[in-house]
Amino acid sequence: MSPTSTDVSADSSISAFTPPPSHTTRPTLRGSFGMVSSTHWLASAAAQAVLERGGNAFDAAVAGAFVLHVVEPHLNGPGGDLVALVTTDEGPRVLMGQGPAPAGATIEHYRQAGLDLVPGAGALAAVAPGAVDAWLLLLAERGSWELPDVLAFAIHYARHGHPAVGRVGTTIAAVADLFTRHWPTSAAQWMPDGRPPADGEVIRNEAWARTLERLVEAGADAGSRAERIEAAREAFGSGFVATAVEQFAALPHRHSGGGEHAGVITAADMAAFRASLEAPCTASFRGRTVVKTGPWGQGPVLLQTLAILDGFDDARLDPSTELGAHTVLEALKLALADRDAWYGEAAAGDTELLDHLLSPEYAATRRALIGERASAGDEPGDIPGRTPHRPPRLTAEEFEATHPEPDEASAGEPTVARFGRTRGDTCHLDVVDRDGNMIAATPSGGWLQSNPTIPELGFCLGSRLQMTWLDESSPAALRPGTRPRTTLTPTMLLDGSGRPEAVVGSPGGDQQDQWQLLYLLRTLVGGYSPQQAIDAPMLHTTAMVGSFWPRTAEPYGAVVEDRLGEDVIAGLERRGHRITRAGDWSLGRMCVAGREPDTGVLYAAANPRGAQGYAAGR
Numbered sequence: 092m093s094p095t096s097t098d099v100s101a102d103s104s105i106s107a108f109t110p111p112p113s114h115t116t117r118p119t120l121r122g123s124f125g126m127v128s129s130t131h132w133l134a135s136a137a138a139q140a141v142l143e144r145g146g147n148a149f150d151a152a153v154a155g156a157f158v159l160h161v162v163e164p165h166l167n168g169p170g171g172d173l174v175a176l177v178t179t180d181e182g183p184r185v186l187m188g189q190g191p192a193p194a195g196a197t198i199e200h201y202r203q204a205g206l207d208l209v210p211g212a213g214a215l216a217a218v219a220p221g222a223v224d225a226w227l228l229l230l231a232e233r234g235s236w237e238l239p240d241v242l243a244f245a246i247h248y249a250r251h252g253h254p255a256v257g258r259v260g261t262t263i264a265a266v267a268d269l270f271t272r273h274w275p276t277s278a279a280q281w282m283p284d285g286r287p288p289a290d291g292e293v294i295r296n297e298a299w300a301r302t303l304e305r306l307v308e309a310g311a312d313a314g315s316r317a318e319r320i321e322a323a324r325e326a327f328g329s330g331f332v333a334t335a336v337e338q339f340a341a342l343p344h345r346h347s348g349g350g351e352h353a354g355v356i357t358a359a360d361m362a363a364f365r366a367s368l369e370a371p372c373t374a375s376f377r378g379r380t381v382v383k384t385g386p387w388g389q390g391p392v393l394l395q396t397l398a399i400l401d402g403f404d405d406a407r408l409d410p411s412t413e414l415g416a417h418t419v420l421e422a423l424k425l426a427l428a429d430r431d432a433w434y435g436e437a438a439a440g441d442t443e444l445l446d447h448l449l450s451p452e453y454a455a456t457r458r459a460l461i462g463e464r465a466s467a468g469d470e471p472g473d474i475p476g477r478t479p480h481r482p483p484r485l486t487a488e489e490f491e492a493t494h495p496e497p498d499e500a501s502a503g504e505p506t507v508a509r510f511g512r513t514r515g516d517t518c519h520l521d522v523v524d525r526d527g528n529m530i531a532a533t534p535s536g537g538w539l540q541s542n543p544t545i546p547e548l549g550f551c552l553g554s555r556l557q558m559t560w561l562d563e564s565s566p567a568a569l570r571p572g573t574r575p576r577t578t579l580t581p582t583m584l585l586d587g588s589g590r591p592e593a594v595v596g597s598p599g600g601d602q603q604d605q606w607q608l609l610y611l612l613r614t615l616v617g618g619y620s621p622q623q624a625i626d627a628p629m630l631h632t633t634a635m636v637g638s639f640w641p642r643t644a645e646p647y648g649a650v651v652e653d654r655l656g657e658d659v660i661a662g663l664e665r666r667g668h669r670i671t672r673a674g675d676w677s678l679g680r681m682c683v684a685g686r687e688p689d690t691g692v693l694y695a696a697a698n699p700r701g702a703q704g705y706a707a708g709r
Contacts, residue, residue: 108616109411111623116699117706119622126695126708127151128682129520130166130598133253134158135697137244138522139707141236148528149177149233150241152520153226156534157245157303159518160222160550161296162253164281164539165262166598167518169299170336171536171553173222174579176371176382177233178529178591183382183583184368186532188225189555190218191364194571195355198561201569204352209557209569211640212541213346214354216554218575220336222534223327225366231320232368233528238320239307249300249549256703257290266540273345274543277551281539298549305331329362332548336361339545340552347640348494356552363572371583374449376401377615379592380585387439389638390580391448393604395426397611398454399461408616410609411628411655413662419612420632420649420668421461423605424468427635432471432479435567435576447474465667467646468634480565482636484644494641517598519581521684523591523693529684531581531594533603557640578638580604582611586688593685597698601638605631606679621683621696628654629678633671645669652678676700684708 120126125142129135138155146154152175160169173188201209210216230241263270264287270278280296281287288294309330310322326332340354372385374394381397383390399422400408409415429448438444447453457472471479485493517535522528536553544551558576559569567576580603581596597606606629613624633648647669651660654675664670682704684695695706 108405108409108618111613111617111619112626115620115622115626117622117696119620119694119696120706120708121692121694122709123525123691123693124709125151125522125524126684126693126706127155127520127522128684128695128697128704128706129155129159130518130680130682130704131159131162131256132703132705133162133248134520135705135707138520140244141241142524146236147234147526148522148524148530149229150236151524152522152530152532153230153234154241154244155520155522156226156532157242158248159520159534161245161248161299163518164296165259166538167222167534168537168539168553169223169550170217170220170542171222171534171538172218172555172577172579173225173532173534174384174388174577174581175225175229175530175532176581176583176594177229177368178527179233179368183371183585183591185371185384186225186229186366187369188221188366189388189574189577189579190221191572191574192218192556192559192569193356193360195357196556196569196571198563198569200355201561205350207561208640208642209559209561210347210350210554211557212554213344213352214340214356214542214552215346215352216556217340217354217356217542217552218555219356219361219364220537220553221364221366222537224324224364227320227324228366228368231317237316238310238323242303242307246300246303249296249303252293252295254291255288255294258701259294260287260289260292262540263287269345276546277539277544279546280544280549296549298547300549302332302548328364329358333358333361335545335548336552339543344543354552372445374398376611378587379615380589381611382583382585384580385439386434386441386445387436387574388577388580389430389434389604391434391445392426392430393580393582393608394449395429395454396422396604396608398449398451399425399458400612402455402458405616408612410612410630411659413659416630416655416659416663417465417666417668418461419608420630421466423608423632424466424634425457425460425472427601427632428468428471431482431636433474433566435565436570436573437566444474463666465647468632468644469646482560482562482565482642484636484646486645487643490641490643517579517600519596519598519680519682521594521596521682521695523594523684523686523695525693527591527686529583529591529594531583531596533579533581533596533598535579535598558638576638578603582607584685590688591686592688593683595681595683597679597681599680601635602631602678606681610681610683621685621694625679625681625683625696625698628652630655631678650678652676680704682706
C-alpha cells in the first residue's frame with residue numbers, strides 16, 4: 092500500500108529497508124532440542140537444565156522464573172505480578188497472574204489519606220501477589236515435574252547465594268537512606284553489613300529459601316502431584332504467607348512522597364485471588380497472528396500500532412531511518428493515547444470497544460493523522476457514543492512544582508527513566524521445547540524497593556496499584572477487586588497455519604510494546620535475524636502519560652540510542668521531536684525464542700545490553 096496522502100514528506104527518494112548488520116554481538120542460537128532466553132544467565136541456565144532432564148517448556152519456565160525472583164530482586168519478586176502467553180491444546184492462552192486491588196482500596200480511603208495519586212511505593216500500592224500462584228497453576232496444568240524439583244534451583248541460590256549483578260547494589264544504594272531510616276527490615280536483608288552489596292558480591296536470602304521449603308512441605312502428604320501443588324498454592328494464598336502479609340502491611344511505614352501509611356491488603360484479599368488461563372487478543376500482521384493480552388493490560392497497544400503501520404510502504408516502517416523512526420513514533424503515540432483513554436479493567440469484556448479500536452477503518456483514520464511534524468501525543472481517537480477519559484498530563488517539572496520533594500521510595504517502576512538514565516528493568520523469560528510448547532513470560536513487581544521486606548518471608552509486596560487513577564470516570568480507576576491496567580505485555584506469534592512460531596518480550600514498563608514493535612518490524616518486514624533485530628538501535632516515545640508514579644508525560648518526547656545516527660537524530664529534531672540521547676547501548680532488554688516454520692529448527696536470542704540477558708539451548 093502507498094503512504095497516506097496526508098504525509099507531505101513521502102516521495103520517490105525513500106530507500107529500501109536498512110540492510111541488517113553483517114556482524115552481531117552474539118549469534119542467534121539454533122538447534123532442535125530446546126531453547127531458552129531470559130534477562131539473567133542463571134535463570135536461562137536453570138530452565139535449560141530442566142529441559143535437559145526431560146522437563147517440558149512449562150517446567151523449565153517455572154524453574155527459571157523462581158530463579159529470577161532470587162537473582163533479580165531489584166526487578167521482580169514473589170510479591171509481584173506475572174503475565175504470560177502459553178500454548179495449549181485449545182490455542183494460545185494468557186496466564187493471568189495480575190492480582191486485584193484489595194477490598195479496602197477505595198478512592199475515598201486514599202483521598203481521605205490526603206493522596207491525589209496512588210503511591211509508587213508502600214503497601215497502599217500493593218495488590219494481591221499474583222506471580223507465585225500463576226506459576227504454580229501453570230506447573231499443575233501444563234507442567235510435568237514435581238514442585239520440589241522445580242524449586243530446587245531457586246532454593247539453592249537463595250540459601251547458598253549468588254554473585255549479585257552490579258545493578259542490584261546500585262539500586263540498593265539509591266534507597267539506602269530510606270532503608271536505614273524507615274524500612275529497617277529491608278536494610279537487614281539487603282544491607283546486612285550496613286552497605287549495599289558490591290558488584291559480584293555473594294548475597295543470600297535464607298528467609299525466602301525457607302518460605303519455598305514450607306510451600307513444598309505443605310503438600311508433602313498429599314496423594315497426587317496436582318494435590319501437592321494445590322496445597323502449596325493454599326499455603327501461599329490463604330495460609331502462613333497470607334497471614335504474615337496482612338500483619339506486616341498493617342504497620343504504618345513510609346510511602347512515596349514522604350507520608351506514613353498502613354496498607355489495606357488482608358489475608359482475605361490474598362485468598363480471594365486465583366490465577367487463571369484466559370483467552371487472548373489477536374490481530375494479523377504480515378502473514379502472522381500476533382497474540383496479546385486484552386485491554387485490561389496494555390497488550391492491544393502493539394496490535395493497534397501494527398494496524399496503523401500496515402497501511403504504509405515498507406520503507407516507512409524502518410526505525411533506522413528518519414522517516415521510519417518518525418512514522419513509528421507517531422503511530423505509537425496514537426495507540427498509547429488510546430490506551431490512556433480507553434484501556435483498563437472496565438474494557439476487559441468490551442468486545443465492541445476492542446473491535447472498533449482494531450478495525451481497519453479505525454486504523455485508517457488514525458494513520459491519516461501522521462504528518463510531517465511530531466505531535467504532542469495527547470489525542471485519543473473518537474468512538475461514537477463514548478467520551479474518552481483524559482488523564483492529567485503534567486510534565487515532570489510541573490509535578491515537582493506542585494508536590495513535595497519526593498524521597499527515594501517514590502521511584503515507581505525501576506525502568507529506563509524518562510530522561511534516558513537507566514535505573515533497571517523488569518524481567519522476561521521465553522522457552523520453546525522440541526514438542527513445540529512455548530511460553531513468553533514477563534514477571535515483575537515486588538522488587539526490593541517497592542515495599543519493606545517482610546522478614547519471616549524474605550520478600551516484599553508489589554506496587555502495581557499505582558497504575559490506577561483516583562478518578563471514578565477512568566476505565567482504569569481504582570476499584571476494589573479489579574486489576575490495575577498492567578504494563579506487562581509479552582507477545583506470541585503464530586505462523587500462517589496458526590502454529591506457534593515465536594515468543595517475544597522485554598522489560599521496560601511503558602516501553603515494552605514499543606521495543607517489541609521495533610523487533611517485529613525489523614524481523615517481519617526488514618528480514619533481520621532475531622539477534623540482528625535485538626542489537627539494532629532502539630528508540631521510544633515518552634509523550635504518553637506514564638503508568639508509574641508520578642504519572643507524568645513529556646509532550647513530543649522521544650528517547651533514542653545514539654547509534655541511531657547523527658543525521659537521523661537531527662532529522663527527528665527538525666520534525667519537532669524532543670530528543671533525549673540515552674547512549675549507544677541502553678534501551679530494551681529483548682528476549683526471543685521460536686521455531687522456524689519451514690524447517691522446524693528452534694532458535695533463541697537475547698539482549699546484550701547490560702551484559703546480563705542470555706539465551707541457551709541446543
